[in-house]
Amino acid sequence: MKKLGILLILAAVVLGFLFPLYTGPYPLHVMTTVLTYMALGLSWDMMLRTGQLSFGTAGFFGLGSYAALLTTLYLGLNPLASIFVGGIFSAIVAFGLGYAILRLREIYFAITTLALAGVFTVVARNLHDFTGGPEGKILPSAIFNGDPTKVYWLTFLIALGTILVSEIFQRTRIRFAITAIRNDEITAKSSGVDIFKYLLFVFVITSAIQGVVGGAYAQQYGFVSPESAFSTNFLLLPIAMCLAGGIYSTLGPVIGSVILGVLSEYLKLRFPYGHLIVYGVIIVAIVLFMPHGILGILKKMVQKARTGVGGNGNEK
Amino acid sequence: MAETKTHGHHRFILPLLAIVALILIFIFKPYAVIYGIQRGSLYALIAMPLALTLGIVGILNLAHGDFLTLGAYIAYWIFNSTGLDPLLSIFIVAPLLFAVGAGLYKITVSKVLKAPLLNQLLLTFGIAMILEEAINLIWTSRPRNVYVDYASASASIGGFRFGTYEFSYLLAAVGVLVLLRLFLKRTRLGKAAFAVGQNPRGAKIVGINVEMIYLLIFSISVGIVGIAAGLVLPRMSIFPLFGSPFTLKSFCLAAMAGLGNLTGILWSGLVLGIGEALVQSFEGYSGWSDIVFFGVLIAVITIRSYRGSYV
Numbered sequence: 001m002k003k004l005g006i007l008l009i010l011a012a013v014v015l016g017f018l019f020p021l022y023t024g025p026y027p028l029h030v031m032t033t034v035l036t037y038m039a040l041g042l043s044w045d046m047m048l049r050t051g052q053l054s055f056g057t058a059g060f061f062g063l064g065s066y067a068a069l070l071t072t073l074y075l076g077l078n079p080l081a082s083i084f085v086g087g088i089f090s091a092i093v094a095f096g097l098g099y100a101i102l103r104l105r106e107i108y109f110a111i112t113t114l115a116l117a118g119v120f121t122v123v124a125r126n127l128h129d130f131t132g133g134p135e136g137k138i139l140p141s142a143i144f145n146g147d148p149t150k151v152y153w154l155t156f157l158i159a160l161g162t163i164l165v166s167e168i169f170q171r172t173r174i175r176f177a178i179t180a181i182r183n184d185e186i187t188a189k190s191s192g193v194d195i196f197k198y199l200l201f202v203f204v205i206t207s208a209i210q211g212v213v214g215g216a217y218a219q220q221y222g223f224v225s226p227e228s229a230f231s232t233n234f235l236l237l238p239i240a241m242c243l244a245g246g247i248y249s250t251l252g253p254v255i256g257s258v259i260l261g262v263l264s265e266y267l268k269l270r271f272p273y274g275h276l277i278v279y280g281v282i283i284v285a286i287v288l289f290m291p292h293g294i295l296g297i298l299k300k301m302v303q304k305a306r307t308g309v310g311g312n313g314n315e316k
Numbered sequence: 317m318a319e320t321k322t323h324g325h326h327r328f329i330l331p332l333l334a335i336v337a338l339i340l341i342f343i344f345k346p347y348a349v350i351y352g353i354q355r356g357s358l359y360a361l362i363a364m365p366l367a368l369t370l371g372i373v374g375i376l377n378l379a380h381g382d383f384l385t386l387g388a389y390i391a392y393w394i395f396n397s398t399g400l401d402p403l404l405s406i407f408i409v410a411p412l413l414f415a416v417g418a419g420l421y422k423i424t425v426s427k428v429l430k431a432p433l434l435n436q437l438l439l440t441f442g443i444a445m446i447l448e449e450a451i452n453l454i455w456t457s458r459p460r461n462v463y464v465d466y467a468s469a470s471a472s473i474g475g476f477r478f479g480t481y482e483f484s485y486l487l488a489a490v491g492v493l494v495l496l497r498l499f500l501k502r503t504r505l506g507k508a509a510f511a512v513g514q515n516p517r518g519a520k521i522v523g524i525n526v527e528m529i530y531l532l533i534f535s536i537s538v539g540i541v542g543i544a545a546g547l548v549l550p551r552m553s554i555f556p557l558f559g560s561p562f563t564l565k566s567f568c569l570a571a572m573a574g575l576g577n578l579t580g581i582l583w584s585g586l587v588l589g590i591g592e593a594l595v596q597s598f599e600g601y602s603g604w605s606d607i608v609f610f611g612v613l614i615a616v617i618t619i620r621s622y623r624g625s626y627v
Contacts, residue, residue, distance in 0.1 A: 053434050100618050106433045107376045108617050111567055118564065118610040126603040236445060243438065273452050280445030287439045288427055 016156055020149040032152045032220070034261030035159040036213055041238035041245075041253040042162045043209040046169055049248055050202050051182035052102075053110045057210055057238055059117025060090040062229035064211025065218035066124055066131060072139060072219070079143040079219045080154075086215025087208040094207030098200045121230040136225025143219040151220050158216055162209050166250040169202075178202065233276070237264070240279040243286040246295030255294055331583055341594060346476060348593040354482035356589020360582040361489040362544050363566035364496060365537035370567075371575045372513035372533045375425060375436055379444035380566055383538050384559030386447055387413050387545025389455060392554060395462045402462060406546030410539045417538025421531050429530070444560065452556040459553040467550035481551055488547055492540055493582055509533055513576070561606075568613035571620070588612060 020028055040057055047054045064086030071077040071085045101112050124131050131137065144150035169175060177198045180188035189195055214234075218224045237260070238253075245256025260282070267275040286293060342349045366380045390412060391405045400408075420443065428435045467481045499506035512519040512529045520526050552558070569588065573580030588608055595605040 048434070053437060101614075104617060104621050107437060108621065110437055111376075111564070112614055112617050115564060115568075115610045115613045119607060119614070122604060122607045122610065126601075236441075239438070239441075271453070273456050275449075277446055277449035277453060280442045280447075280449055283438055283442030283445065284424060287431075287435050287442065288424060291435065 013160065016160075017153070019156075020152050025148050028148050028152050030262065030265045032148070032155045033265070034257055035152075035155040036217060037234075037237050037241055037261055038254060038257035039155075039159045039162040039209060039213045040234060041242045041257050042159075042166045042250065043206040043213075044238050045242045045247055045249075045253050046166055047202055047206045048242075049169070049175075049182060050178045050199055051185070052105075052199065052203075054113045054203075054206075055110050055235060056113030056117050056207075058230050058232060058235040059113065059120045060094060060207040060210035061214035061217070061234045062117070062120055062124065062226075063093055064090045064214030065224045065229035067211065068215030069137060069139065069218040069222075069224040070131070073137055079139075083154075083212055083215035083219060086218070087212035090211025090214070091204050091208035094204045095200070098203045102196060102199045102203060117230060117235070121226050124229065125226040132225070134226060136223060136228070139219075139222035142222035143216075146222075154216055155220075158212055162213075163250055163254065165205065165209065170250060174198070174201075236276070236279055240282050242293075244282050244293055246293030249295060252293055252295040259294070333587065337587065337590065341590060345594060345597045346473075347478065348597045349590060350478045351482075351596075352590025352593035353586055354479075354485055354589070355593065356586040357486035357489040357582070358482075358544065358548065358585075359562070359565050359569060359589055360585030361485060361492060361547075362541060362562050363569035363581050363585060364489070364492055364578055365540040366563070366566040367570035367573070367575065367578065367581055368496065368540075369534055369537045370570055372509055373425075373429075373530045374516075375429070375440065375534070376567065377534075377537070378437060378440040378563055379447055380440075380537075380541065381559035381562035381564075382444045382447035383413060383416070383541040384545050384548075384562055385451055385554065385556065386416070386559075387542040388549050388552075388554045388558065389451055389460075391546050391549045392460050392462060395549070401464060402546050402549040406543055409546050410542035413542035413545070414535045414539030417535035418531060420538075421534040425534060426527070426530070444563070448556050448560065455556070457556055459555045461553045462549055464550045479551075484547055485544075488543060489582055489585070492543065493578055496578055505529075505532070564613065565609050568609045568616070571613060571616045 019031060023031075040061065044054060044057050064083075066086075067089035068079075068082040068086035072079050072082045077085065097116065101109065101116070104112055125134050127133070142151075143154070169178065177188070177193045180191065180193055181195050181198065185195060214229065218229065221228075238257075241256035241260045242253045243256070244260055245254065246252030260279070264275065264278065267278055290296065292299075338349055341352075362381070362384060366377060369375055369377050369380075387409045391402045391409050394400050394405045394408060395402055424439055424443065425436075428439050469480045470477050471480045472478070500510045501507070508519065508524045509529045509532070511522075512524060512526050516526050519529075548554075565588075569581045569584045572584040572588075591608045591612075592605045595608060596602040
């Protein structure tokens with residue numbers, strides 16, 4: 001069973017990597033978008049696993065976008081290197097802010113991250129000379145001269161890296177600390193888990209991922225503006241995708257982003273205005289009716305099938 | 317509605333600060349005071365119902381501002397199809413939003429009252445999304461406005477002219493505040509609601525129908541937003557995301573005033589309204605005015621967390 005799983009994962013990675021060789025530019029573009037949201041969704045879910053609901057995804061995404069684009073523009077930094085600068089910049093900001101805001105819980109943390117994203121937007125919009133104000137800044141050329149295959153591979157690697165980080169979080173002792181914090185903070189604290197340290201660690205790592213994704217996104221178009229970089233889409237869509245797939249896991253956000261990403265692309269063609277309503281409906285429906293998402297349903301089905309066919313409920 | 321007594325001192329500090337600031341600013345920037353009072357009252361008018369739901373039902377409604385958008389579009393639609401004055405249409409819009417609130421509460425909110433906070437937040441976040449996108453779907457993103465002649469009324473004091481219509485926000489905010497306070501303090505139902513806010517379990521034990529109170533308060537809150545919707549339409553362009561910034565601003569005022577302190581919301585609204593107008597009055601820096609609310613919100617929450625109690 002386990003071997004089959006590894007084989008399946010390997011096959012998915014190879015298929016994903018070779019994707020550009022057997023499709024045209026349009027599916028490639030759709031998949032690039034899907035992978036962007038996949039990485040964002042995973043990073044959001046990683047933070048959520050600690051019990052902290054962050055609404056700052058779009059904020060750190062935007063910070064990374066600006067950091068990457070502006071370092072290329074002003075310092076002539078290689079676009080690929082600038083993407084890392086985007087991640088590092090978001091990480092540094094998250095580290096500094098984390099000290100102040102990671103003591104907050106529940107709605108107060110969520111609202112504060114939302115407000116911070118608002119502050120970032122206002123700053124980006126108003127530092128006219130530096131950020132280009134509301135119009136933003138344009139690079140003379142997009143990364144890889146806009147070659148869609150290379151852009152896809154870049155996004156693919158970022159998403160793959162995020163999946164790896166997420167799995168490391170799930171498989172090492174970090175997971176126990178995180179889950180303990182989420183389930184019962186006081187017990188975790190009294191068992192010697194340094195809650196603040198872990199929260200800060202996860203907050204910085206996830207913000208760095210969001211920064212890298214933002215950097216790659218900005219370089220992909222060679223353009224950054226407050227509306228594009230801090231768009232609520234980068235907050236809303238990843239959340240909807242994670243919820244649809246199933247939260248608190250790596251596989252859930254991956255499944256969710258592929259299904260919803262492709263679905264939304266189709267809907268965008270059908271209804272140019274307001275197709276995002278589907279995301280709202282999905283969020284509400286999932287919260288009300290299936291809190292464990294698609295993954296939860298799949299697991300239940302597998303369990304049922306096993307107990308049904310094998311006739312032995314204890315088998316695992 | 318808990319912890320009223322621990323933060324009672326705000327009732328004295330905030331008005332005092334407001335008056336001092338008012339005099340100082342009025343000397344240098346008279347416009348900032350007038351515009352600030354006008355917009356500040358609007359913020360307070362919209363924030364009071366959010367605080368009411370937060371305090372009594374215990375739900376932070378992230379779709380709060382989007383109900384304002386919905387109400388304004390309904391008033392716009394009524395105006396366009398019947399020519400009914402937006403101010404008069406309040407008498408249709410507010411009850412309609414009350415009904416929408418009741419329906420939404422029944423279908424969705426009541427299902428997550430006992431669920432983890434995450435679910436509650438995500439639910440209202442999803443509802444916000446649905447409202448915004450539904451409006452986008454029906455009316456597209458093109459800004460809409462109506463023209464009524466009284467909305468451009470103006471007056472002048474000592475040489476500067478300013479719009480007077482916006483003082484209706486102040487009237488409405490004070491009116492809603494007085495009515496809400498009377499309701500919570502004087503009526504049987506209001507007292508029951510107040511008790512539920514203080515201690516839902518205790519309220520249930522003494523025989524209060526907690527579910528019914530939640531339904532009522534949630535619906536009243538959405539209904540009050542309908543009043544604001546009719547008021548703003550004559551003066552502002554509306555678009556699908558028109559109301560959404562009001563959600564965070566409302567929460568900011570609620571946090572600043574402390575839960576259960578409705579009067580404090582009006583004062584907080586005036587202070588931040590004037591603060592915003594002040595920033596806007598500096599040429600070249602008007603774009604920074606949005607940072608006032610965000611900054612105060614972050615500061616208030618963070619400082620309170622160090623003191624050990626958020627609100």
